[in-house]
Amino acid sequence: MKENYKVRSPWTTFLRGKVGYPLALVFCSLFFVAGFFASMLFSQDVPSEGAGNARVLHEHFGVLDWPEMPYGETGEGDSTPIPFQVLSWKPRALYFPNFASPEKCDAIVKLAKTRLRPSTLALRKGETEDSTKGIRTSSGTFLSASQDPSGALAWVEKKIAKVTMIPRAHGEAFNVLRYELGQRYASHYDAFNPAEYGPQRSQRVASFLLYLSDVEEGGETMFPFENGANMDIGYDYEKCIGLKVKPRKGDGLLFYSLMTNGTIDPTSLHGSCPVIKGEKWVATKWIRDKEDGVM
Numbered sequence: 092m093k094e095n096y097k098v099r100s101p102w103t104t105f106l107r108g109k110v111g112y113p114l115a116l117v118f119c120s121l122f123f124v125a126g127f128f129a130s131m132l133f134s135q136d137v138p139s140e141g142a143g144n145a146r147v148l149h150e151h152f153g154v155l156d157w158p159e160m161p162y163g164e165t166g167e168g169d170s171t172p173i174p175f176q177v178l179s180w181k182p183r184a185l186y187f188p189n190f191a192s193p194e195k196c197d198a199i200v201k202l203a204k205t206r207l208r209p210s211t212l213a214l215r216k217g218e219t220e221d222s223t224k225g226i227r228t229s230s231g232t233f234l235s236a237s238q239d240p241s242g243a244l245a246w247v248e249k250k251i252a253k254v255t256m257i258p259r260a261h262g263e264a265f266n267v268l269r270y271e272l273g274q275r276y277a278s279h280y281d282a283f284n285p286a287e288y289g290p291q292r293s294q295r296v297a298s299f300l301l302y303l304s305d306v307e308e309g310g311e312t313m314f315p316f317e318n319g320a321n322m323d324i325g326y327d328y329e330k331c332i333g334l335k336v337k338p339r340k341g342d343g344l345l346f347y348s349l350m351t352n353g354t355i356d357p358t359s360l361h362g363s364c365p366v367i368k369g370e371k372w373v374a375t376k377w378i379r380d381k382e383d384g385v386m
């Protein structure tokens with residue numbers, strides 16, 4: 092009799108009823124089928140690393156086919172696909188896998204190697220070379236495309252113009268940089284705030300980084316303020332936090348320092364994390380709002 096005092100859930104009552112077992116079976120099967128389809132949906136939303144992107148690429152470019160388009164006098168007949176991934180809208184940052192071949196990267200490194208000098212900084216009012224020591228510890232050299240007999244820099248420059256749709260003449264010479272063990276570049280803006288640097292003849296709109304080497308560990312390009320993060324914590328400009336982009340030989344990273352109305356995008360703050368293992372080579376192209384990117 093004691094058993095009668097036990098509270099039975101309606102579910103148990105239902106299952107113990109005469110028609111309960113076949114019905115329960117139907118319910119269970121339904122849940123199983125629903126779960127199966129739900130898992131398929133989720134697995135489509137989250138493509139697995141590497142292989143997933145390769146599959147997406149194939150879907151986009153495997154059946155690339157459109158009618159031959161008439162193009163203008165300044166247009167181009169070729170329609171080579173250039174894959175890219177939006178890494179962030181705040182700041183506007185795009186990633187270009189395999190932007191340049193390893194051979195082109197090697198040619199650029201070889202050319203730059205003989206000309207390296209310690210990198211310098213544009214100084215703000217009141218700053219001196221001594222007071223800014225340690226902020227930028229890489230070595231580098233400025234190289235224009237015409238100084239590269241291999242033609243690699245000219246090829247890269249044309250492709251950068253294509254993906255930014257900003258004419259080549261707006262670019263400064265390439266700044267090819269080498270970061271050795273422990274070397275880094277504390278967070279900074281590429282655009283020059285006139286309040287800090289005085290009036291500017293022209294302004295940097297965007298930056299394109301071509302990674303010329305892999306880095307075993309460290310050396311990421313970081314955006315500490317991505318999507319407004321860390322802006323109100325009294326961020327230490329030497330800290331390596333936020334959105335981090337790991338350098339991969341031949342890959343490109345493009346980000347905009349100015350918003351479309353011309354004001355400096357506060358989220359475009361970025362830096363180079365210290366190299367922990369290996370060596371980092373990168374070619375930087377700063378692109379300005381006026382022609383002739385002379386600094």
Ligand SMILES: *[C@@H]1O[C@H](CO)[C@@H](O)[C@H](O)[C@H]1NC(C)=O
Pocket residue numbers: 350352353354
């Ligand atoms: C420019 O655009 C940004 C973002 O839309 C906005 O926050 C800012 O106030 C604008 N600046 C000016 C001067 O219009």
